[in-house]
Amino acid sequence: MSDSSVPSKVQRMKCPFCFQFHDDSTTRCEERDLEIPQRYIERVNENVPVIPMLAIGFSGHGKTCFLSSLFHYLLEGPLSHKWPGFNWYGLNSETLNRVRKDYVDRMQRGQIPPPTPGMFKWEDGGPLILELQNVPRFVRLRFGRWGIGRQDVIFLFFDIGGEACEDTEKILKNFPFFQEFNPLTILIDLTMLIKEGDEKVSNAMQRMHQLMNMIYVMPPEITRTQDVLICYVKADRMWGQSHRFGPLAVKTSTEDPTPDKIPAYLDEFEDLEQNRALHLWRVSAFLQRAQKQFQTSTFYNSFSLGL
Amino acid sequence: MDSVRLRQHFYASGDRGFASMAFTPGLRREEQSILEDRSLYQLPMSLLYSDNPPTLVKYVFHKIGEHQFAVGRGTYKGRDRLGRPGNYLFHNFIVSKEDLLKLHLNPSLLTRFLEAKHLFKDTVSEGESCDVIELATTEVEEMVPRPFTLDKVLILTILQACCNIDTLQKSILLRGNADEIIDFLCWLFSLVPYSLRESLSYDTQSFGLGPRNKIVGLPDDPEFAQSGSFVLTLNLASRQYQGSFDVGATTSAIGAIAEIASMNGGVEIENMHSAQHSLVKGDYTGFKEKYGKAPSISKDLIFANNRWTMVTQIAANSDTELLLSLEDRLTPEDIAVVSPNLDLMRLLVDTGHRRTIEVIAAWFLTPENKENFLPLLFESRFLWEAFLEEVKRSPKQASVLVGLSRVFPHFYSIRLECELLETLVALLPDIKLTTDQAQELVQALVAFPPPEMEGIRSLRAYVVFRLIGNDLALAELLKADISLLPREDYSRILRGALERIVAASGDRVTALLALFAQTKDKLLFACQLLDVLEVSTVPARTRQGLREVTLTLVAALPPGELTETIRIRAGRLFPSPQTSKLGTIRRLLGPKTKDGAN
Numbered sequence: 075m076s077d078s079s080v081p082s083k084v085q086r087m088k089c090p091f092c093f094q095f096h097d098d099s100t101t102r103c104e105e106r107d108l109e110i111p112q113r114y115i116e117r118v119n120e121n122v123p124v125i126p127m128l129a130i131g132f133s134g135h136g137k138t139c140f141l142s143s144l145f146h147y148l149l150e151g152p153l154s155h156k157w158p159g160f161n162w163y164g165l166n167s168e169t170l171n172r173v174r175k176d177y178v179d180r181m182q183r184g185q186i187p188p189p190t191p192g193m194f195k196w197e198d199g200g201p202l203i204l205e206l207q208n209v210p211r212f213v214r215l216r217f218g219r220w221g222i223g224r225q226d227v228i229f230l231f232f233d234i235g236g237e238a239c240e241d242t243e244k245i246l247k248n249f250p251f252f253q254e255f256n257p258l259t260i261l262i263d264l265t266m267l268i269k270e271g272d273e274k275v276s277n278a279m280q281r282m283h284q285l286m287n288m289i290y291v292m293p294p295e296i297t298r299t300q301d302v303l304i305c306y307v308k309a310d311r312m313w314g315q316s317h318r319f320g321p322l323a324v325k326t327s328t329e330d331p332t333p334d335k336i337p338a339y340l341d342e343f344e345d346l347e348q349n350r351a352l353h354l355w356r357v358s359a360f361l362q363r364a365q366k367q368f369q370t371s372t373f374y375n376s377f378s379l380g381l
Numbered sequence: 382m383d384s385v386r387l388r389q390h391f392y393a394s395g396d397r398g399f400a401s402m403a404f405t406p407g408l409r410r411e412e413q414s415i416l417e418d419r420s421l422y423q424l425p426m427s428l429l430y431s432d433n434p435p436t437l438v439k440y441v442f443h444k445i446g447e448h449q450f451a452v453g454r455g456t457y458k459g460r461d462r463l464g465r466p467g468n469y470l471f472h473n474f475i476v477s478k479e480d481l482l483k484l485h486l487n488p489s490l491l492t493r494f495l496e497a498k499h500l501f502k503d504t505v506s507e508g509e510s511c512d513v514i515e516l517a518t519t520e521v522e523e524m525v526p527r528p529f530t531l532d533k534v535l536i537l538t539i540l541q542a543c544c545n546i547d548t549l550q551k552s553i554l555l556r557g558n559a560d561e562i563i564d565f566l567c568w569l570f571s572l573v574p575y576s577l578r579e580s581l582s583y584d585t586q587s588f589g590l591g592p593r594n595k596i597v598g599l600p601d602d603p604e605f606a607q608s609g610s611f612v613l614t615l616n617l618a619s620r621q622y623q624g625s626f627d628v629g630a631t632t633s634a635i636g637a638i639a640e641i642a643s644m645n646g647g648v649e650i651e652n653m654h655s656a657q658h659s660l661v662k663g664d665y666t667g668f669k670e671k672y673g674k675a676p677s678i679s680k681d682l683i684f685a686n687n688r689w690t691m692v693t694q695i696a697a698n699s700d701t702e703l704l705l706s707l708e709d710r711l712t713p714e715d716i717a718v719v720s721p722n723l724d725l726m727r728l729l730v731d732t733g734h735r736r737t738i739e740v741i742a743a744w745f746l747t748p749e750n751k752e753n754f755l756p757l758l759f760e761s762r763f764l765w766e767a768f769l770e771e772v773k774r775s776p777k778q779a780s781v782l783v784g785l786s787r788v789f790p791h792f793y794s795i796r797l798e799c800e801l802l803e804t805l806v807a808l809l810p811d812i813k814l815t816t817d818q819a820q821e822l823v824q825a826l827v828a829f830p831p832p833e834m835e836g837i838r839s840l841r842a843y844v845v846f847r848l849i850g851n852d853l854a855l856a857e858l859l860k861a862d863i864s865l866l867p868r869e870d871y872s873r874i875l876r877g878a879l880e881r882i883v884a885a886s887g888d889r890v891t892a893l894l895a896l897f898a899q900t901k902d903k904l905l906f907a908c909q910l911l912d913v914l915e916v917s918t919v920p921a922r923t924r925q926g927l928r929e930v931t932l933t934l935v936a937a938l939p940p941g942e943l944t945e946t947i948r949i950r951a952g953r954l955f956p957s958p959q960t961s962k963l964g965t966i967r968r969l970l971g972p973k974t975k976d977g978a979n
Binding site: 134175183185186189191192195197198237240270 | 394396397398399400417418421426429430461462463464465466467468590591592593
């Protein structure tokens with residue numbers, strides 16, 4: 075049973091696989107033929123928020139490495155020291171197995187992950203379902219104020235191949251519930267685009283336009299309610315090349331903030347100077363399109379293989 | 382030259398990751414999408430990062446829409462342009478259903494041919510030309526499936542798994558290398574019906590890909606250990622298998638196929654399926670050619686599995702030769718199918734073959750209206766006799782005689798009437814006819830030409846009397862010589878007649894005398910008369926009125942033991958007046974005392 079409209083008192087649980095609202099007693103998603111983890115059901119009923127995560131980008135632009143790095147950081151990194159009470163749980167055995175086997179262990183061994191299949195493989199068990207506890211978040215505090223508090227959050231991580239991102243039709247075919255991803259993450263390897271341009275494999279600007287076009291044809295009624303995070307990956311390849319990458323060439327601090335320092339930490343990323351990097355490549359149209367299409371646009375850079 | 386046309390499609394990793402790198406012009410985007418979705422290759426992690434990963438090939442088969450199929454080969458290529466392991470190339474061939482039918486819907490056969498002719502490629506350049514490839518059907522057909530030697534129980538298990546795979550909702554797992562698996566599949570496909578072949582998708586190396594296909598393969602290597610639930614797991618090298626499922630009783634068809642296959646009869650089975658397919662598709666000429674070449678066991682199977690279709694086609698094509706070859710197996714249901722073709726019906730009747738005649742006779746008694754076919758009964762003596770025998774065995778189906786009676790006058794002969802009447806007499810105790818049916822039959826009987834022989838007159842009158850039982854019929858019956866009837870009937874009729882006479886209000890004496898004179902068995906007459914009078918509720922006065930005539934008739938009986946018995950009975954029924962007075966006085970006086978005084 076499912077109902078995608080506003081859930082009634084009875085239909086409270088949003089399925090992590092099909093994103094339809096199921097009856098509380100439902101334990102299986104019939105559409106995807108997958109068991110809904112019991113712990114997920116319990117936690118959702120305890121009003122733990124659920125955030126689906128999807129990173130899109132061309133093939134080889136580091137989506138899987140990005141996830142591997144993120145998981146490695148969550149599982150093996152210092153957050154449990156920096157963030158009081160921080161912990162993580164895989165809400166089903168598939169998540170625990172795959173996070174370790176397919177992402178973290180590979181990363182620890184220094185192995186580049188194989189290409190991710192273009193079509194999302196539901197038979198692997200669906201997305202990775204992780205609960206992170208005591209995550210610093212902007213929450214409403216007492217007396218109506220907003221500030222950093224701690225909250226448990228369930229993340230649904232979807233990993234998709236770059237081929238799917240070659241056109242919007244493929245993305246929407248993979249994820250008919252595309253509007254659920256908020257924020258949407260777009261990973262761009264500027265260095266690769268330039269390299270391909272230099273090798274005359276493809277034109278960097280054309281590829282950026284292709285990316286822009288992909289965004290453009292996404293249904294605006296969906297994207298207008300979404301935030302987008304645009305992340306320039308493989309930052310280490312840009313460091314020290316300010317003539318090419320402008321502010322992106324600056325190696326920023328990798329110090330993990332304590333919860334009280336998170337607001338300042340996040341403010342850094344609102345530095346619009348990063349956007350100038352795009353102007354360097356005369357693809358301001360991309361920036362404008364992103365800003366127009368999405369509710370908010372924020373720019374980051376990352377170095378997934380940095381440990 | 383009959384040929385098979387194949388379009389091509391390459392899926393490999395290029396500058397933009399995996400994509401459809403080259404394909405035959407005209408391959409639509411939706412088709413490419415399906416091919417891309419099914420062109421997957423994964424290796425276990427332990428082998429993925431090995432310095433010398435295996436270069437295993439895999440073969441796939443699946444549908445593209447309703448009318449096309451893909452037969453493909455995936456080759457592992459090591460690392461991609463970014464140094465990532467897991468690079469591979471798929472070369473798919475797209476074939477229409479119509480063309481695959483020319484190859485008996487056996488995709489593995491095509492795969493083996495493509496391999497043998499080195500038509501599968503390992504490399505591709507983006508956008509390279511991919512022309513349609515045309516193959517001569519005869520060339521491909523030379524790739525005869527190599528027989529697999531398996532015991533019958535295993536073959537049966539495999540066939541049952543295949544035939545019920547949709548119900549069981551799990552895949553079949555084959556352990557072996559790609560060549561072993563494709564050889565096995567080539568043989569397996571020749572055993573299963575055509576209707577199943579197009580849905581038996583397979584992937585000979587499906588590690589990490591889930592149950593996307595009906596048949597999945599994995600190398601027999603611990604590295605490729607994979608959890609999962611399968612309806613059947615078969616190791617091709619050792620022939621060990623595991624699987625338990627319950628699909629009910631084995632059909633005779635599957636059992637027979639397993640039997641033939643266990644004796645390396647794969648070719649015969651393939652021919653059988655091919656013949657069946659032609660038959661089902663209405664290609665009667667093709668069917669006949671293949672059926673003619675099939676061994677008798679295959680013919681039996683084809684007929685058993687396609688009985689209705691086959692008989693219908695035989696009738697539609699007036700195929701006398703095939704019909705006669707099946708004579709020994711025909712049933713009334715088959716005759717029903719053939720019956721619209723009167724020429725074939727006559728052919729069967731004219732054979733005079735006893736079994737065929739009996740089957741046709743039995744068919745006449747099936748519920749559907751047979752009036753148009755009743756004249757056939759008069760074209761063959763054997764059929765007529767068999768029909769009457771059949772009717773005698775089935776009194777509840779006697780209504781068929783009503784219809785017969787309508788056409789009978791056109792074919793009337795004394796002999797035929799005699800035989801018909803004898804049949805009716807035999808049926809009479811149990812015959813089931815409505816009043817209207819009985820009336821119609823009687824009307825037909827009385828309309829027959831006047832009987833030339835007394836026996837027929839008696840029979841006819843008797844049957845009429847038994848069917849409608851009124852006084853008029855009785856009167857007619859009494860005019861006939863009922864002694865010609867069977868004794869039991871004769872006795873019954875006599876009793877009935879006597880009861881009617883005794884109960885009648887008219888001149889009973891004359892009627893009794895007339896009947897007595899007519900009756901040959903006087904002793905039987907007398908016994909029956911006494912039976913009637915002894916139990917009759919006729920008033921004493923009436924009984925007394927019959928006293929004289931009864932005693933006169935009894936006195937006229939020939940001497941003998943039975944006559945004595947009859948006379949004693951008559952004496953008791955009608956005691957003399959003196960005797961009756963003495964009897965009355967005795968009763969008034971009461972019983973005698975010991976000394977004789979009262």
